[in-house]
Amino acid sequence: MTAASSSEHVASWYAATANPTPERPALTGEVDCDVCVVGAGFTGMSAALHLAERGHSVAVLEAARVGYGASGRNGGQIVNSYSRDLDVIEARYGAETARALGDMAFEGNRIIRERVERYAIDCDLRDGNLFAACNAKQLDGLRAHKALWERYGYTELELLEGTAVKREVESDRYSGALVDHGGGHLHPLNLVLGQAAALESLGGRIYERSSVTGIDHGEPVVVRTPSGRIKAERVVMAGNAYLKGVLPEIEGRSMPCGTQIIATEPLGEARARALIPNGLAVEDCNYLLDYYRLTRDHRLLYGGGVNYGGDDPRDIESLIRPKMLETFPSLADVGVEYAWSGTFLMTLNRLPQFGVINGNVYYAQGYSGHGVTCTHLAGKLIAEVIEGRSERFDAFAGLPHLPFPGGRLLRVPLSALGAWYYQARDRLGI
Structure with a gap:
């Protein structure tokens, strides 16, 4: 290193x-x-x-x-499975590989919880996360997601359709959501x-x-x-x-990629709970997804987007705050006290x-x-x-792992072009 x-x-x-x-x-x-x-x-x-x-x-x-x-x-979200889910693994690499990886898809979650309990680690561990659909196509995807995980023996999911999502998130952006009661979030x-x-x-x-x-x-x-x-x-x-x-x-x-997060000033318990009543961690279903959750001191921690190549942007707040306000317009008067980047490593097959x-x-x-x-x-x-x-x-x-198209010189612009294409599809709901 x-x-x-x-x-x-x-x-x-x-x-x-x-x-x-x-x-x-x-x-x-x-x-x-x-x-x-x-x-x-x-x-x-x-x-x-x-x-x-x-x-x-x-x-x-x-x-x-x-x-x-x-x-x-990172966002501190305990999300099960992998960046490419089990249906993609099965389609690309066969049923045997999918079964082997499927048998381990929920194990990392259990390891974290066992570590926290065994060593009494104080890390604000809370239960529950939510996948939010921004359009009808994404909601159909969540229905399939639920069926897929249940086929691999996971039964902690609850589908919310239409306005039922407001039980968990007070936002008009979403047409439905999938709650993972076995997921969670923590102070990483x-x-x-x-x-x-x-x-x-x-x-x-x-x-x-x-x-x-x-x-x-x-x-x-x-x-x-x-x-x-x-x-x-x-x-x-x-x-x-x-x-x-x-x-x-x-x-x-592989290719380094950056993601950015902001943390608001403390909202107070009542205002924070009005946004996310049961304190779940949330991520949407877009290709370049937004993710957010409440902290123990009642801030909203909000992240999103990907910066291919991993360089830190000059003004993180200007990139993330508009995303936050699209989700929660009522926070227009709220200040941002922290803004930071983190670099993760992405592979071509995810x-x-x-x-x-x-x-x-x-x-x-x-x-x-x-x-x-x-x-x-x-x-x-x-x-x-x-x-x-x-x-x-x-x-x-x-x-199998292949290099990114374009080599080290062109992998960043080509990946950004691909992301633009999928962002356009998300906006159009196709």
């Missing part, structure tokens, strides 16, 4: 309300361990914690701070900080401000930083969009990339905007494959 542009957390509402956490030292000298994990986000912490629970000695390298990347900046930075503390309680070591400058493949693998190195039997690469230049062989089939290099360097990345749950599943599967149980890891590793 190469050095981040800053070693401190971005000025987000999450950082402002983070639980107290110690600063970890940078790596100096030489350290030996069973497994070296590169990246202290959800994937890295999940893998490290699962491995430590199984008795492995684990050392984690982080270029900035624990949770610095997308894991500490506090979740990853809590997992880091849990890892250290089991003897795991975390080194912050320790960017990876190179990897010497072999047995053991040597992972180098500016002031030290780690010798490990196994290495887990969990830098996701912030992993640049260390393993070029896994970078060409499914995560798993794999192994030289038999002892493992990676999982490219969750394509659906990472809160899938990262936690990925960490468990990495622990399984390191212990010799490869079937579930291999179900993901066997998915």
